[in-house]
Amino acid sequence: MPGHxxxxxxxxxxxxxxxxxxxxxxxxxxxxxxxxxxxAVRQHLENSVLRGVDLTWTAFVVLWVIWIWGESETRHVAEEAGISKGTLTGVARTLEGRGLVQRADHPTDGRLVLLSLTDEGQELMQRLFPAFxxxxxxxxxxxxxxxxxxxxDGLRRVVLQVEENGEQRRQDLLGGAAPAPRRSGRRKA
Amino acid sequence: MPGHxxxxxxxxxxxxxxxxxxxxxxxxxxxxxxxxxxxAVRQHLENSVLRGVDLTWTAFVVLWVIWIWGESETRHVAEEAGISKGTLTGVARTLEGRGLVQRADHPTDGRLVLLSLTDEGQELMQRLFPAFxxxxxxxxxxxxxxxxxxxxDGLRRVVLQVEENGEQRRQDLLGGAAPAPRRSGRRKA
DNA sequence: TCAGAATTGTTCGGATCCAAATCATACGGT
DNA sequence: ACCGTATGATTTGGATCCGAACAATTCTGA
Known part of the structure; x- marks a missing residue:
């Protein structure tokens, strides 16, 4: 096993x-x-504690975010979990189908959707987190x-550097030119 | 952008x-x-240097491995790139279709397939790596x-820990029981 | 020698994943 | 009220991604 x-x-x-x-x-x-x-870490955790309860890494992270922060707007969940909004929609759908997550409309802003754990989801996380x-x-x-x-701390500084200066850096690199669109992805109808 | x-x-x-x-x-x-x-790092690199040449992170890593190590057996490339064999088959097919990678049969072992960069692939990496x-x-x-x-160094120790003791650890956790199969994936015909 | 075990790459099912396009709602100024 | 803009979530296209099943090849031992 080479690599490192x-x-x-x-x-x-x-x-x-x-x-x-x-x-x-x-x-x-x-x-x-x-x-x-x-x-390595993701693989180990998926194949040890996560596999048994049929959760992917991403699904677990999403559950964890909702568990820790309580009922949350989807955009915040996506942000915390480090996935795009579109991905979250799919993951949330999967988790909702398994009875671990429920969605609710925001009381005043009709655009927002709130995610929260079901009782079953709560119990799962309470049981799963110590093992994780x-x-x-x-x-x-x-x-x-x-x-x-x-x-x-070192990793945190990397994250901060990208979050605080990444956008500016990318613009400088591209010289103001619009970023090349992805080859894959939706096309105009 | 909360998070950290x-x-x-x-x-x-x-x-x-x-x-x-x-x-x-x-x-x-x-x-x-x-x-x-x-x-964060993956996102920044994909949206800066990689997007312009229409490469995903994984595709770039695969190219990099072949570039550095020269003509290599696919299993080694997958190992170094940190992806499964099945994934590499697809990525290699994509890169081959774009004329960046070529495959060849192993001279003595008919099971093996060797991957190498085309001239175009070489030139691309020579141009891309400094920016990366x-x-x-x-x-x-x-x-x-x-x-x-x-x-x-700290990260290397994490990788080493998982690589050297992870398998044993997983077996201990599961108590010798066969790991639960993934819910998704191919079924017996 | 030759049948079974091992190893390799490929196929395939199901789930993610991103980002652009799209749909839906809220807010601004007039 | 109305219209343009901003801000949500969702849909969609294409590409990954994993791991089990599979096919092809090599190795092993009796």
Whole structure:
């Protein structure tokens, strides 16, 4: 099982292949390992605690957000869960069909939809979260509490950087030009 | 765009909701931020350098792996790219159709398929990687080189923990019972 | 030698996922 | 009241994505 073992070598190969163009090695390693860790953690949790209750990672995250924050507008749930509004519509539909989530109209604003957990959803999360948190502790088992805080803080700064300066950065890169539309996706009727 | 701002609060809410059951806060924060950072980074890169050349994140990673390692067996590419074999088949088909990747039979083992970049694929990566690396530097812009090494090292330990002990851990959790099959997926004919 | 076990890539069912288009409602100014 | 704009959620097209089933090939041992 290669992968992580070969990052240093991969960087050298990349540098050689670029013929002397400088490479930001440390920054590249952060991005590579963020994604590698995210995949590993997600896979482990899906195949341990989530599989048994037939929940995908995304479905669990959505449940978790609603569980923690209580009845919420869908746009906030999508934001917190890190998925698009359109994706949330589908996931919420699935969860609603399984009796874990219910939707309700906003009392004053007819555009909004509120999501909340059903009793069954509440019970599921109460039972599931401790097991989930246990595995979070497992995957970080090689890190001390202080290490965890350091890593989490570093990651938080990455998230902040993208959220606060990403939009500006993208505009600068594209030079004001409209971003190329996705090749896939809906077309005008 | 809340999210990161509320993690501490979310943890308190979670603890309250669990009614005194201890929560591993630091570990929870690491997992939450790993995933948040992965989403943010992926989104930024897709919407900056990748969109213009009509590549998804996964397609780029696959190209990168083949570019760095040269002609490779598909199983190794899937492993390095962090996707399943089945997914790679589809992605490789897409990239082959766009003339960026070519496949070849293994000279001695008829089961294997080798993937390599076409000339066009080579040129694309040569042009694309510097821009990609530039954005890797941007998203980590709030971290010093030393910070980057620290964070990358911590993440590497998470990956290692899952890779080296994850399988055993899952078996222990399930108590030897066969893992529940996915609800979705192919059925016996 | 040759039948069963192992390994590899592909097919396939079902669910996600994004972003553009679209539909629906609320709000602004006149 | 009315109309244009802003802001919601949903629909839709295309591409992923996983993992089980499957087909093809190689390996193993008696």
């Amino acid at each position: 073992r070969s990052i240093a070598e991969a960087e050298k190969l990349a540098a050689a292949r670029l013929g002397g163009i400088p490479v930001r090695h440390d920054q590249m390693a952060v991005v590579a390992n963020i994604y590698r860790a995210a995949s 948190n246990e595995e979070e502790a497992f995957v970080t088992g090689q890190l001390s509490d202080a290490d965890c805080r350091t890593v989490a | 701002r509320s993690i501490a609060e979310a943890e308190k809410l979670a603890a309250a909701r669990l009614g005194g059951i201890p929560v591993r806060h630091d570990q929870m924060a690491v997992v939450a931020n790993i995933y948040r950072a992965a989403s 690396n530039e954005e890797e530097a941007f998203v980590t812009g709030q971290l010093s080189d030393a910070d980057c090494r620290t964070v990358a």
